[in-house]
Amino acid sequence: MEGRTVSRAEAADLLGRQEDHFWEFKSARSGGAVVQVIAAALANAEGGEFMVGIEDPRTGQGLARWRGFASLEDANFVQQAMVDQVEPPVPYDIEFLRVAGRPELGWACLVTVHKSPDVHRTARGEVPQRRGAQSRRLKGTQITDLSLSKGARSYEDQPLGDYGLEELRDEEELHVFLGRYSPRTSAERFLRRQRLVDRDGCLATVAGAVLFAAEPPAVVPKKCSVKIARYETAEQLPDRRHLKAPPTTVDGPVRPLIERTLAAVTRIIQSVPVLGPDGSLSPMAYPPEALKEIIVNAVIHRDYNLSDDILISVFDNRVEVRSPGRLPGHMTPDNLLTDRFARNPTIVRLLNKYPDAPNKDIGEGLDTVLSTMKAARLKEPRFFVEANAFVVVLEHTPLARPEELVLRYLRSNPEIPNRIARRITGIASEARMKRVFHRLRDAGQIEPVPGRTGSRAAWRLRRD
Structure with a gap:
């Protein structure tokens, strides 16, 4: 067991953290049963940290909450709970901290729990799992799903043959990260403690390179960039003639990459003109939160074992995001909003440690996408799995019924041809669009423009 002293500013940073999916405070008066639950819950999720020796905010503010152990030996039960009372033992690192100039506050125990390939049970036989800021007990098929999701070692843990600790510890992004990380630590100590280097401490892992290397594609053997293509068409199956320009490639560590x-x-x-229901052209717009969440998920949950880049395609009427790899573990398009499983738990957990973390609201990302698209009166996003990719489609199609959009257009314009109607409604089929016109005709709302047939045919509001 090792102990070290932290400054009052570092202690304040630690005490200022909010409990979330990766972090929790526990009192020094907590027993082994409490430690078992939080340790097993984190190991059964994506890993995380908890600190024993900090009281609930209701007991006071600032350093008044720091009520640690008088000696390191007094905290022996923490390790015993994780090793002797959880089956199998959880993988963890531990260190003890005390505040400079305030030895009477005692030692607080900071525990880092790593995600495990095993399903961990407490002494009572319960299987907890971290969900948001809570540790929830799994039952029945939930435990089965967790078991199926475990096992295979994530590719993010693989060591890189020619990219070592010496290079990784000097990367600029790592020092940007550590400059805002608390408690203060050296680059080498952090990389070893977070297992971003192999057991011998010589080779960096894929996760370490993806998170902090200036040019990850130069050191990771598989493709890991983002390509962005603009197709000047609304067709479902475009070809190269629809490309406005060669696709743009974006590289960099995860946070800058996003x-x-x-x-x-x-x-x-914003450069794509969209025909509105009133006939005017305006720049295409999506809720910024929806775009951000889809891009964040594509980057942090992609399969880095596949040698392929993330592909983002911007069409005249939609945005498609293809992330390499099928959904991980037991995840399916049907349970995306209720379950969670991270293919790259180390990347997810450490990215969340940035003060302005792009994945701050763990577990709420897709809910945010759905709610913001609905608030913008756009159709819900579509999620589906292809042979080797997970695809999200954000359609720039108004939520209003096609009939309503046609009538709205005709209130500002004298006529509407099939071609224009399909653009404003998002309907791809010419025949289907005709059926919309016929329903409006039968309801006495519109009529064909006289003398216009074939490709020149159009409709107008009925004139009595």
Whole structure:
């Protein structure tokens, strides 16, 4: 067991953290049963940290909450609970912290729990799993699903043959991260503690390179960039003649990669003119939160074992995001909103440690996409799995019924041909669009424009 002293500022940073999917405080008066639950819950999810020796905020503020152990030996029960009372033992690292100039506050125990390939049970035989800021007990098929999701070692843990600790510890993004990380630590200590290097401490892992290397594609053997393509068409199966320009490639560590990708996609989207229901042209627009969540999920949950880039295609009427790899574990398009499973738990957990983490609201991302698209009166996104990719489609199709959109257009324009009607309603089929016109005709709302047939045919509001 090792102990070290932290500054009052570092202690304040630690105490200021909010409990979430990766972090929790526990009192020094907590027993082994409490430690078992939080440790097993984190190991059964994506891993995380908890700190024993910190009281609930209701007991006081600031350092008044720091009520640690008088000696390191007094905290022996923490390790015993994780090793002797959880089956199998959880993988963890531990260190003890005390506040400079305040030895009377005692030692607080900071525990880092790593995601495990095993299903961990407490001494009572319960299987807890971290969900948001709670540890929930799994039952029945939930335990079966967890078991099926475990087992295979994630590719993010694989060591890289020619990219070592010496290079990774000098990367600029790592020092940007550590400059805002608390408690303060050296680059080498952090990389070893977070298992971003192999057991010998010589080779960096895929996760370490993806998170912090200046140019991950240069050191990771598989493709890991983002490509952005603009297709000037609304067709479902475009070809190269529809490409406005060669696809743009975006690289960089995960956090900058997400920011650069979001900025590039937003610029392209805003250059796409969209025909509105009133007949006017305006720049295409999506809820920024929806775009961000879809891009974040594609980057952090992709399968880095597949040698393929994320492909984002911007069409005249939609945005498609293809992330390499099928859904991980027991996940399916049907349980995306109720279950969670991270293919790359280390990347997910450490990205969440940035103060401005792009994945701050763990477990709420897709709910945000759905709610913001609905608020913008756009259709719900579509999710589906292809042979080797997970695909999300954000359609720029109004939520209103096609009949309503046609009538709205005709209130500002003298006529509407099939071609224009399909653009404003998102209907791809000419025959289906004709059926919409016929329903409006039968309801006495519209009539054909006299003398216009074939490709020149159009409709107008009925004139009595």
